[in-house]
Amino acid sequence: MTNELFKNRYRIPSTRAPWHDYRHGIYFVTICTKTREHSFGEIINDGFGDPIMRLSAIGEYADMCWREIPLHFPHVQTLSRVIMPNHLHGILAINPISETQNFASLQHGQSQRDREIRQTDNVIMPNNRFGPQSKNLASVIRGFKIGVTKFARQNRIPFEWQPRYYEHIIRNMDELYFITGYIENNVANWEEDGFYG
Numbered sequence: 001m002t003n004e005l006f007k008n009r010y011r012i013p014s015t016r017a018p019w020h021d022y023r024h025g026i027y028f029v030t031i032c033t034k035t036r037e038h039s040f041g042e043i044i045n046d047g048f049g050d051p052i053m054r055l056s057a058i059g060e061y062a063d064m065c066w067r068e069i070p071l072h073f074p075h076v077q078t079l080s081r082v083i084m085p086n087h088l089h090g091i092l093a094i095n096p097i098s099e100t101q102n103f104a105s106l107q108h109g110q111s112q113r114d115r116e117i118r119q120t121d122n123v124i125m126p127n128n129r130f131g132p133q134s135k136n137l138a139s140v141i142r143g144f145k146i147g148v149t150k151f152a153r154q155n156r157i158p159f160e161w162q163p164r165y166y167e168h169i170i171r172n173m174d175e176l177y178f179i180t181g182y183i184e185n186n187v188a189n190w191e192e193d194g195f196y197g
Contacts, residue, residue, distance in 0.1 A: 026079075026093045026170040027137055028179045031145065034160035038085040043190050053187050058148065058157050059083050065147045066090055073140050079176075082186045089183050091170070094137060141165050 033039045040059030046052045055063060063083050069076055069092070081090035145161050152159035170176050 024094050025137075026091065026176060028168040028170055029090050029092060029137075029141065030087055030166040031141065032087040032162040032165075034162050036086040036162075037160075039157075039159050040083050040085055040088070042085055043187060051187050051190060053083060053085075055083060057155065058152055058159055061151045062088060062148045065144055065151075069140060069144060072143055073135070075135060076140055080180045080183045082183045084186060084190070089186060091176070091179060091183070092137065092140060094140070137167060 039056065040062060041053055041055040043051045044054050053059075063081070066078060066081050066083075066088065069078050075095050077093040077095070079091040079093055081088065149159065149161065151157075168179075170179065
């Protein structure tokens with residue numbers, strides 16, 4: 001914890017990359033339930049020896065909310081996701097250029113964003129600048145978490161999120177493919193998962 005005070009309270013230092021503008025980019029996000037409570041359902045055997053995730057009511061709602069992120073944030077695309085008993089993983093692509101532009105445009109062609117970034121060894125690193133704290137990754141995650149929490153309260157389901165979330169900036173297509181594979185195999189690898197328990 002830092003000794004810095006904000007409004008007479010100690011504050012926890014940000015885990016965000018200080019050199020990155022979170023209003024665009026592709027992100028691997030992990031969000032956990034408080035104390036890793038198994039709120040979203042359970043992993044069961046499908047009857048053929050394969051594990052499957054059976055979602056609870058709040059797990060189904062969280063899954064729906066994640067899929068509907070682009071309805072509330074038209075500049076965001078959801079590329080992959082998995083809901084686990086006590087956390088979820090997902091990949092979000094945030095495109096600030098145009099609300100109608102899709103993920104393919106992040107891979108091809110020149111845009112204003114392309115001219116504003118510098119590339120080093122195949123790693124995309126945006127200029128160091130912070131903008132408004134809306135229409136960025138934090139605002140998307142905040143909106144998602146609020147939606148799920150509201151559903152839980154309206155339906156009297158005991159539920160809380162862990163404060164914060166984990167995010168990894170995906171810098172190239174190799175990382176994107178690797179992380180997508182990790183997400184797709186998360187249920188099968190549950191017992192080896194660091195969140196298992």
